[in-house]
Amino acid sequence: MAGQGNLPAQLCYSCEDEEMMNLIVAMLKKWLEDSPDVEMMTFSQEDNQSWCQCNKCAAAKNTYGTNAAQVIKFMNRLYQKLEPWLTENGRNLVLAFFAYHETVDAPAKKQGDTYLPIDDSVKCLNNVAVMYAPIEADYTKPLTNEANSREYENLMKWKACSNKTLLWTYSTDFISYLGPYNTYDSIVENYRLAVKSGAFWILDQQQKFQSNSTAFHVLKYYLQAKLAWNVNLDENELIDDFFKNYFGTAKDVMQKLFNEVRSRMKYIEDELHVSMYIYVALENKDYWPKGLLLQWLEYIESAKKTIEYLKDQDEDLYSLIYDRILLESISFRFLLIDIYGGSVYDAETLLAEKVAFKNDCAYLRVDRFNESLSLSEYMNRNW
Numbered sequence: 001m002a003g004q005g006n007l008p009a010q011l012c013y014s015c016e017d018e019e020m021m022n023l024i025v026a027m028l029k030k031w032l033e034d035s036p037d038v039e040m041m042t043f044s045q046e047d048n049q050s051w052c053q054c055n056k057c058a059a060a061k062n063t064y065g066t067n068a069a070q071v072i073k074f075m076n077r078l079y080q081k082l083e084p085w086l087t088e089n090g091r092n093l094v095l096a097f098f099a100y101h102e103t104v105d106a107p108a109k110k111q112g113d114t115y116l117p118i119d120d121s122v123k124c125l126n127n128v129a130v131m132y133a134p135i136e137a138d139y140t141k142p143l144t145n146e147a148n149s150r151e152y153e154n155l156m157k158w159k160a161c162s163n164k165t166l167l168w169t170y171s172t173d174f175i176s177y178l179g180p181y182n183t184y185d186s187i188v189e190n191y192r193l194a195v196k197s198g199a200f201w202i203l204d205q206q207q208k209f210q211s212n213s214t215a216f217h218v219l220k221y222y223l224q225a226k227l228a229w230n231v232n233l234d235e236n237e238l239i240d241d242f243f244k245n246y247f248g249t250a251k252d253v254m255q256k257l258f259n260e261v262r263s264r265m266k267y268i269e270d271e272l273h274v275s276m277y278i279y280v281a282l283e284n285k286d287y288w289p290k291g292l293l294l295q296w297l298e299y300i301e302s303a304k305k306t307i308e309y310l311k312d313q314d315e316d317l318y319s320l321i322y323d324r325i326l327l328e329s330i331s332f333r334f335l336l337i338d339i340y341g342g343s344v345y346d347a348e349t350l351l352a353e354k355v356a357f358k359n360d361c362a363y364l365r366v367d368r369f370n371e372s373l374s375l376s377e378y379m380n381r382n383w
């Protein structure tokens with residue numbers, strides 16, 4: 001075991017202790033017995049960047065250029081230990097591991113136009129799969145974009161080391177949950193790349209800890225759900241369908257708002273030259289001019305007006321669409337108060353805006369500022 005500071009410890013993957021291996025195999029068998037339908041399992045590292053520094057692990061890193069080599073060898077040993085039991089019990093199992101942080105790089109090399117494992121010992125067994133999670137990519141651009149050439153090449157290298165690939169991508173800004181984060185320009189291509197590269201599973205991670213997400217993240221959930229079944233669907237048609245069916249008569253104004261937000265996000269990337277990695281603080285006045293935020297909030301008010309007629313006709317539908325429009329207002333209201341506050345509103349109005357914002361977030365269950373901080377903690381500290 002190896003821990004650094006307060007981080008949870010990582011296993012030493014060079015450890016060949018039979019007793020430990022037997023213990024792990026026994027645990028896996030128990031889980032499999034308890035879950036007769038399970039066909040895939042992960043044996044994963046801790047979510048941090050520490051790693052075992054023992055002589056064996058250090059030597060392997062030196063030879064292969066990555067800590068993933070020892071993990072592959074360990075996973076192969078683990079699968080081989082488990083295999084007789086799987087055969088006896090008629091079970092099919094894919095055993096997956098993370099290629100992430102310290103293990104993100106594949107132990108492979110380029111030879112001519114193809115990639116090869118550095119040696120045969122770092123080739124995964126057929127049922128050992130890699131879950132490639134390139135957390136350092138810029139997800140406002142597809143993995144096929146030049147900005148992500150390192151991640152793309154690494155995916156090709158992983159393909160050389162494993163017959164089975166799972167792809168874990170990211171679709172939100174993990175330090176600014178309330179800001180818009182543009183993966184609309186990359187999501188389709190990443191799903192298509194997953195198919196092309198032979199990945200049989202994809203997870204495009206959004207706001208796991210947020211009960212309800214603003215900033216058009218709901219649209220991303222819709223795109224993910226549709227693309228998971230068919231990556232060849234037309235993205236523009238999907239977006240049109242979403243706005244028509246989700247916002248009813250507020251479709252046009254909400255889609256206009258979305259298009260302007262998307263254009264602005266593109267402007268931030270291309271004209272302000274901001275590399276939109278998943279840990280960029282979005283509360284920045286260069287990104288969101290005051291006038292633009294105020295204009296977007298006017299669109300929100302117009303959207304509410306277009307559904308007024310429903311109040312008498314169908315109160316439930318009215319409330320449903322009203323809440324969806326309100327949810328999208330949260331992002332722009334947050335940015336306006338947080339970045340500009342007193343320079344937009346007088347003291348009394350600012351206080352009223354903050355109270356209304358807080359109440360609406362509670363009602364809509366928008367409860368996180370980011371992955372590690374609740375929205376109420378953030379507001380208490382900064383507002």
Ligand SMILES: [Zn+2]
Nearest residue numbers: 012052054057
């Ligand atoms: Zn070690």
